[in-house]
Amino acid sequence: MMFENSRKSGWIWFDSEDISGNFPGNVFMEARKIIHLSGAIRKGSIQISANQEYMLYVNGCFVGRGPSPCDYRWQYVDTYEIGDLLREGQNCLACLSYHIGQSESTIAYERGPGGLFVHLEAETTEQTVEIGTDTTWKIRRSPRWVQQVKQISRWGGFKEVYLADQEDDWMLVDYDDQSWLIPGIVAAESGSENDSEIDDENDIESPFTQMLPREIPHLHREVLAPKTVVRVDNNLGTVLGAERLLDSSESLQVQSDGSERSKIEPDSSELLQLQLNIFAPLHVKLDASTAGSFPGFVLDFGKVVVGYPQLRIYAAEGGVVDIRYGESLDVQHVDTVILQAGLNEWSPFGRRAFRYMQINAHACPVPIEIQHCAIEQVHYPFGQEGTFACSDPLLNQIWETGKHTVVMNSQEHLEDCPWREKALWVVDELIMAKVIYYVFDDSRLVRKSLLQGARIQKENGAIPATGPESNSSVFVDFCMYWLLAVCDYWKYASDVQMIDTIRPHIELTLDWLAKQEDEQGLLHIPDDHCFIDWAPSIDRREKVTAVSCLYMKTLLELAHLARAFGWTNQSAIWEEKGNVTRAAIRTYCLEPKRDLFVDCVTNEGRSESISLQTNFLAAWCGVMTQAEVERFIHFYEHQQELPTIKSPFFHHFVLESLYDCGNDKLMLQVMRNYWGAMLARGATTWWETFDPATPDCTIPHRFQGNTPTYLRDHVPVSHCHGWGAAPTYILMKMLLGIDASNRNHLCNTVLFRPRLADIDWVQGSVATKYGFIEIAWRREANNSWECSIHAPDSIKLEMDLSDLDAQGIGSKQVYLNGKALFQQN
Numbered sequence: 001m002m003f004e005n006s007r008k009s010g011w012i013w014f015d016s017e018d019i020s021g022n023f024p025g026n027v028f029m030e031a032r033k034i035i036h037l038s039g040a041i042r043k044g045s046i047q048i049s050a051n052q053e054y055m056l057y058v059n060g061c062f063v064g065r066g067p068s069p070c071d072y073r074w075q076y077v078d079t080y081e082i083g084d085l086l087r088e089g090q091n092c093l094a095c096l097s098y099h100i101g102q103s104e105s106t107i108a109y110e111r112g113p114g115g116l117f118v119h120l121e122a123e124t125t126e127q128t129v130e131i132g133t134d135t136t137w138k139i140r141r142s143p144r145w146v147q148q149v150k151q152i153s154r155w156g157g158f159k160e161v162y163l164a165d166q167e168d169d170w171m172l173v174d175y176d177d178q179s180w181l182i183p184g185i186v187a188a189e190s191g192s193e194n195d196s197e198i199d200d201e202n203d204i205e206s207p208f209t210q211m212l213p214r215e216i217p218h219l220h221r222e223v224l225a226p227k228t229v230v231r232v233d234n235n236l237g238t239v240l241g242a243e244r245l246l247d248s249s250e251s252l253q254v255q256s257d258g259s260e261r262s263k264i265e266p267d268s269s270e271l272l273q274l275q276l277n278i279f280a281p282l283h284v285k286l287d288a289s290t291a292g293s294f295p296g297f298v299l300d301f302g303k304v305v306v307g308y309p310q311l312r313i314y315a316a317e318g319g320v321v322d323i324r325y326g327e328s329l330d331v332q333h334v335d336t337v338i339l340q341a342g343l344n345e346w347s348p349f350g351r352r353a354f355r356y357m358q359i360n361a362h363a364c365p366v367p368i369e370i371q372h373c374a375i376e377q378v379h380y381p382f383g384q385e386g387t388f389a390c391s392d393p394l395l396n397q398i399w400e401t402g403k404h405t406v407v408m409n410s411q412e413h414l415e416d417c418p419w420r421e422k423a424l425w426v427v428d429e430l431i432m433a434k435v436i437y438y439v440f441d442d443s444r445l446v447r448k449s450l451l452q453g454a455r456i457q458k459e460n461g462a463i464p465a466t467g468p469e470s471n472s473s474v475f476v477d478f479c480m481y482w483l484l485a486v487c488d489y490w491k492y493a494s495d496v497q498m499i500d501t502i503r504p505h506i507e508l509t510l511d512w513l514a515k516q517e518d519e520q521g522l523l524h525i526p527d528d529h530c531f532i533d534w535a536p537s538i539d540r541r542e543k544v545t546a547v548s549c550l551y552m553k554t555l556l557e558l559a560h561l562a563r564a565f566g567w568t569n570q571s572a573i574w575e576e577k578g579n580v581t582r583a584a585i586r587t588y589c590l591e592p593k594r595d596l597f598v599d600c601v602t603n604e605g606r607s608e609s610i611s612l613q614t615n616f617l618a619a620w621c622g623v624m625t626q627a628e629v630e631r632f633i634h635f636y637e638h639q640q641e642l643p644t645i646k647s648p649f650f651h652h653f654v655l656e657s658l659y660d661c662g663n664d665k666l667m668l669q670v671m672r673n674y675w676g677a678m679l680a681r682g683a684t685t686w687w688e689t690f691d692p693a694t695p696d697c698t699i700p701h702r703f704q705g706n707t708p709t710y711l712r713d714h715v716p717v718s719h720c721h722g723w724g725a726a727p728t729y730i731l732m733k734m735l736l737g738i739d740a741s742n743r744n745h746l747c748n749t750v751l752f753r754p755r756l757a758d759i760d761w762v763q764g765s766v767a768t769k770y771g772f773i774e775i776a777w778r779r780e781a782n783n784s785w786e787c788s789i790h791a792p793d794s795i796k797l798e799m800d801l802s803d804l805d806a807q808g809i810g811s812k813q814v815y816l817n818g819k820a821l822f823q824q825n
Contacts, residue, residue: 009132025101039126072112319364402728461512648724686724
């Protein structure tokens with residue numbers, strides 16, 4: 001559904017001559033409008049968007065922030081009900097808007113012009129009012145942020161230097177804005193009344209050609225205090241009482257229901273005072289009055305957190321505070337606050353992700369007092385969540401860490417990592433979505449992320465590897481991962497409207513892929529246009545075997561989807577082409593002497609390079625026969641000649657392949673050895689890359705190793721990467737035994753097929769389209785097994801207890817909703 005604009009509001013920004021200097025990026029704009037309302041307020045609503053970010057205030061009350069990150073040609077619009085904030089007489093609408101502008105970036109995102117859109121509708125007992133952004137508004141460059149600062153990295157935004165002494169009452173009615181500027185009109189009109197969710201609609205009067213209503217709830221917010229003090233550094237000064245900042249209670253749920261607004265009254269500071277009461281007493285003194293002193297301390301929040309740090313500092317004569325963050329103790333300087341004399345309440349405009357936070361004071365004529373330190377953590381409001389516990393504590397910790405990793409990367413879209421990039425990478429989306437299907441009963445974030453990929457599809461049909469903004473980054477295998485993610489979405493969500501909407505993009509992508517086929521039926525792509533894995537040893541020239549394997553699987557999966565939708569012609573074509581591709585792979589890419597698939601085929605013949613990655617994809621995609629898979633798995637378990645797999649991402653294919661071939665013992669061994677080793681080295685979220693063969697004292701780091709970017713100082717290393725979360729859903733699928741996919745979309749059938757491996761007991765709950773299913777089973781010493789299942793009455797349970805038979809379990813009992821369902825003695 002498209003956002004319906006009444007055509008009374010435009011997009012405003014600075015005229016080009018108002019942005020002085022040669023530094024075009026990192027622009028903070030403050031905008032305000034005074035409106036007069038006659039009569040008692042009945043209701044009021046406001047619609048707002050910005051390219052790229054805004055914070056909205058009404059009569060000094062904070063209303064919300066947004067919009068959801070997007071391509072500027074598909075701009076999200078947020079709607080807030082604000083009738084309780086309006087009053088008879090004068091009212092002030094105030095917006096802080098931000099545009100990153102031009103910046104050095106590894107991915108050349110198309111960011112479009114800066115712009116702010118606001119449309120207010122209010123009804124009183126005497127009038128109905130509609131007001132939007134136009135030249136009657138007033139704007140200024142915010143004096144609170146220094147513009148010319150360094151970028152955090154080539155993947156991130158800018159650092160912040162905040163000038164607290166430049167704060168004023170610009171959000172209030174009585175503020176004098178006569179010296180402010182009249183805005184320029186970026187777009188006189190914008191929006192579309194077309195009800196399509198994706199189909200292109202060119203509006204020549206606006207660069208913001210589509211305006212969409214928000215597609216997901218507002219983020220969950222909660223205030224968390226630090227857990228421990230790592231160290232205190234006097235550094236020629238003095239630090240007293242750092243431990244007083246630590247968590248002494250449960251977290252404060254600020255916005256747990258995903259509602260639209262948290263009201264903060266600047267003149268009463270009700271929310272902040274509530275936080276202070278919960279975390280009190282919070283009085284830490286730093287004396288940085290000696291020249292050159294740099295007193296400070298490092299706080300540990302216990303695990304990686306994502307959100308907006310908060311500081312409340314009393315500085316009688318001002319001073320400077322620096323804030324550093326790190327997912328490890330190798331913290332990075334990001335924020336600086338130039339304190340005003342008196343009370344300072346600070347939170348950065350940009351979102352942060354970290355485990356460790358370092359605070360240092362300097363140039364303070366008299367000691368300062370830190371009265372409050374916390375983070376307002378944000379993430380998607382999933383609601384009810386599944387559970388998992390078993391007789392192996394290590395597997396329980398692996399499951400929980402994967403869940404936390406996915407939650408921290410579930411923001412306005414599915415992010416690859418919450419600190420370095422915050423980007424919508426297709427492959428991370430593929431894996432995190434599977435966790436969401438099993439753990440949570442809400443797939444709206446997956447739906448939105450898939451749609452955002454479709455909206456930035458290239459004209460030739462390729463889906464960019466990352467988003468949500470348009471860019472030129474295209475990996476052929478990532479295009480197929482997007483298509484496979486669409487197929488998964490259908491299996492788990494059964495969203496007919498979504499598939500019908502996205503069908504033209506599926507077909508366009510397949511048309512583009514078909515143009516990459518050669519006369520042999522293999523995909524022939526330019527060098528370095530595929531990823532496969534973060535492993536330099538893979539030969540990626542010309543006809544890459546792994547790419548053709550993925551092409552085959554994609555065609556067959558889409559053929560299955562097409563049959564479900566009655567696309568008879570496409571189904572037949574895609575299935576036939578998939579079978580032809582499989583035959584071509586087996587003919588040209590299989591090395592018969594070793595019974596393994598080579599990495600690629602060139603004009604000179606088969607490559608001599610063979611990798612575990614290529615052969616696992618051949619197994620995962622169904623190119624190998626069952627016998628070949630079993631032989632390869634035996635080779636994998638005992639081989640030492642090929643480079644090992646070092647990325648959590650590709651281990652997803654390893655685990656699924658082992659699951660599919662029934663090698664549960666080896667699958668759990670891989671989990672324990674690989675993910676367990678990360679936990680042993682202190683991981684609280686899954687790392688982007690990891691090599692267990694490195695010394696136990698190392699973690700992923702540009703100078704410690706465990707990453708392909710070793711010794712590349714300019715590349716930040718991620719310690720919270722969504723693509724590592726595969727064990728969380730695989731453990732639930734295997735041990736709880738519930739297949740959360742909708743195997744029969746008409747009959748509400750759910751398959752229950754538990755696999756015991758070496759586990760003695762399991763309990764937990766799995767999300768399905770029909771509701772949560774609770775499972776608890778136990779294996780007794782007398783070779784008996786008992787299971788209790790609680791499920792919605794609408795579900796038809798299909799059982800497969802063949803694994804128990806294979807393990808020689810004699811006595812089996814299954815109870816469904818308290819009644820005996822199956823008994824065998």
